[in-house]
Amino acid sequence: MVNNVVAPPTPVNEPILGYLPGSEERKKLKAELAKQECEVLEIPCIINGEEIFTGDIVEQVMPHNHGHVIARVHMAGEEEVNAAINSALEAHKMWSCMPWEARCAIFLKASELLAGPRRAEINASTMLNQSKTCHQAEIDSACELIDFWRFNSDYCRQIYEDLQPPVSPSSMWNSSEVRPLEGFVFSVTPFNFSSIAANLPSSAAIMGNTGVWKPSRNSYVSNYRLMKLMMDAGLPAGVINFIPGKASMVGDICISHPELAGIHFTGSTRVFRNMWKDIANNLENLRSYPRIVGETGGKDFIVAHPDCDRQALLVAMLRGGFEYQGQKCSAASRVYVPESVWEAIKDDYCAEVAKITMGDPRDFANFISAVIDKKSFDNITGYIDRAKEDPGCEIVTGGGYDDSVGYFIEPTTIVCEDSRYESMEEEIFGPVLSVHVYPDTDFERILEVCDKTSEYALTGSIFATDRRHIETALKALRYSSGNFYINDKPTGAVVGQQPFGGARGSGTNDKAGSPLNLLRWVSPRSIKETFAPPHDWTYGFHSE
Ligand code: NAD
Secondary structure (H helix, E strand, C coil), rough: CCCCCCCCCCCCCCCCCCCCCCCCHHHHHHHHHHHHCCEEEEEEEEEECEEECCCEEEEEEECEEEEEEEEEECCCCHHHHHHHHHHHHHHHHHCCCHHHHHHHHHHHHHHHHCCCHHHHHHHHHHHHHCCHHHHHHHHHHHHHHHHHHCCCCCCCCHHHHCCCCCCCCCCEEEEEEECEECEEEECCCCCCCHHHHHHHHHHHHHHHCEEEEEECCCCCCHHHHCCCCCCCCCCCCCCECCCCCCCHHHHHHCCCCCCCCEEEEEEEHHHHHHHHHCCCCCCHCCCCCCCEEEECCEEEEEEECCCCHHHHHHHHHHHHHHHHCCCCCCEEEEEEHHHHHHHHHHHHHHHHCCCCCCCCCCCCCCCCCCCCCHHHHHHHHHHHHHHHHHEEEEECCCCCCCCCCCCCEEEEEECCCCCHHHHHHCCCCCCCCEEECCCHHHHHHHHHHHCCCCCEECEEEEEEEHHHHHHHHHHHCCCCCCCCECCCCCCCCCCCCCEEECCCCCCCCCCCCHHHHCCCEEEEEEEEECCCCCCCCCCCCHHH
């Protein structure tokens, strides 16, 4: 009745390969890029393990070269979405009874495939599909996903172990059956991390759930290849059903289905709030109260104290703000710098940002590439144009953009007089860093400003030397972020080291890459077995 607990291999973080000139990994990746760039992949829906080519085609292009088609995607219609749900519900009967060790073994095998023979394939597809440099692809689609699968397998074991009740008096046996949720889990994933895309459906699956995975319209190629990789690792048909399709149509059908057991979402705050409202409006039709897990937007900050390490601050602003074109939920996007510090670093900072190379990620000399699509390009350049017109703003780096070949935007820094200017407050999700310069004596006031500005609470950092200032910031900013960094950039959380997630408008803070997330996908049954049941219904107190 109670599952055996045998530990899977102790997880360790996957080392990040360097792709230095002449290295083996660089040769392999270049060869794979050359191969994939010549292909136009036909991407089907995958339902109950079968590839369904619907003929309703959407083309996928490279953001850095939007005239270049890399895939033709067969979009799901209502029929396919319903078939995917039915397939998940049918597979639930088999998968929910499979021993957890067997489920974990599949994802441990997937992690080995990704770490070895499939690494170049998945990294190349992430580079071409989402315009990541080799380094950004390596830390995302290889290392982070390998870590998710390895660590989640170990967390799964811990949950089976920890959920057992501590006491069974001699006449009885208490146990806890760690059941998956009843129904299907709907996973809705963002474009910006291939690792997150594969982790959302697979973390629920590790705990015995089956579901429907709706990938982002901007990452079909890498996500499809990851789906195939999981199948090659032994994932049985129907456990995860891959459904590229129009978001609102897929969402409406899944959310109004009576067997919806959970939503595993990562994406923007607006979309998540609307999904939550739709779920609430459907509650009467649902068999269970669904688990709602959502990691959403951010307006991530750096606060510098006058006594900070200035060079470390400069590097954190540059890397934190502009790597992957600022398209990380954790990217630094507002910085509060004391006057004396800004005075000292401004020229160096601008000179260093001017050295950032931008272009096609297939040219490894480029440090950043294009933003994801036209909609995003227009949104980001709108902020830049308004700042150019605003007398309270000064653009000190970048400001230029060009979408004739790819969606390229220069790394842009806006110095804002008003600490609540729109670019200090709203998520832009692009290579735009806003800086507010404050009087050196106003550190405590600026911490309060930081806490009150923006609806988000995802990540943030403090740069200071004297420990008292660090402690002051830790206290003042206690609820301003779910991940807090001391003398480090606010990006780059590592699975198994800094569980990731934010609160307020940034999500339900269920900490991806930790047991807390996996706990949301189980619904334990407490079982008491009595060996000596009473045979007399009376108690002593009512006898004469
Ligand atoms: P998005 O919100 O535009 O899309 C996310 C997913 O939701 C996509 O699959 C999209 O198709 C789907 N979607 C959109 N409308 C829907 C609907 N009506 N019903 C069902 N699904 C729907 O986000 P994006 O542009 O892909 O990613 C960027 C956003 O994600 C940013 O806001 C970023 O901060 C956030 N993000 C957060 C984290 C985190 O861990 N907090 C991580 C990565 C990205």
